[in-house]
Amino acid sequence: MSGQNPVTPSPDSLVASIKAANTRGLPPVEKWDPPFSGDIDMEIRADGTWWHEGSQINRKKLVKLFSTILIREGEKYFLVTPVEKVGIRVEDVPFIAVDFEATGSGSDQLLTFVTNLDDVTEAGADAPIRVERDPDSDEPSPYVLVRRNLEARIDRKSFYRLVELGVHHDGWFGVWSGGVFFAIIPSKDLPEG
Known part of the structure; x- marks a missing residue:
């Protein structure tokens, strides 16, 4: 990506850019359209940990940012950020839902999930639950x-x-x-008993 940006993208430049944007709550990233600055050696692993240049980022506050x-x-x-856009790798998805609370019952039930980074989401039409199955193990x-x-x-x-x-x-088993209603498995595929 040489020639696109004379400054190599880095976590520090991202932090400086986001602090300069001075936003409260979630930044309006959907409104930002900076030029692509290249990829950085950052990865979110399948267990939800963030890594930079082979070392785990242990500061939760920085990861949350x-x-x-x-x-x-x-x-x-x-x-x-308002001034740069850098590519990172994600092994599976960026978050892990580590807990949830169920209130109500039947079709009035509400499931509220909390992620490893303290995001809260209520499953429903705007936040669906889906289940993928491993083609080999059916896990x-x-x-x-x-x-x-x-x-x-x-x-x-x-x-x-x-x-x-x-x-x-x-005809489905789900929640x-x-x-x-979010289907998990066809009822006919459930083991007897």
């Missing part, structure tokens, strides 16, 4: 939309709790949240 400027375009992920991987088009993988303990809340509806 970076997560607020994360966007996804197609299958690619970028950190974006389920459940996800919930957190914001924009960024998802969290629901951790194993939370998924087991979701299954405990599951009900049969229209209700926000007035929407």
Whole structure:
């Protein structure tokens, strides 16, 4: 990407740019359209940890700041500020849903998830739950939309709790949240008993 930007993108330049934007809450990244500045050696691993140049970023406050400027375009992920846009790698999805609370029951149930970075999302029409299955092992991987088009993988303990809340509806076994039924598995595929 030489010639596009004389300054090599770095986490420090991203932090400086976001501080200069002086935003409260989530930055309005959808309004920012800076030129692509290149890729940086940053990765979000499948376990939700953030890494830069082979070292884990252990400062949660810094990781949370970076997560607020994360966007996804197609299958690619970028950190974006008003003045630069850099590509990063994401092994699976950027967040892990580490817990949830269920209120109400039946179709009035509401599932509120919390991520590893303290994001809160209520599953429903605007934040769907989906389950992918590994084609070889048939192991389920459940996800919930957190914001924009960024998802969290629901951790194993939370998924087991979701299954405990599951009900049969229209030939499927799944869960209700926000007035929407989210299918997990066809009822016919459930083991007997």
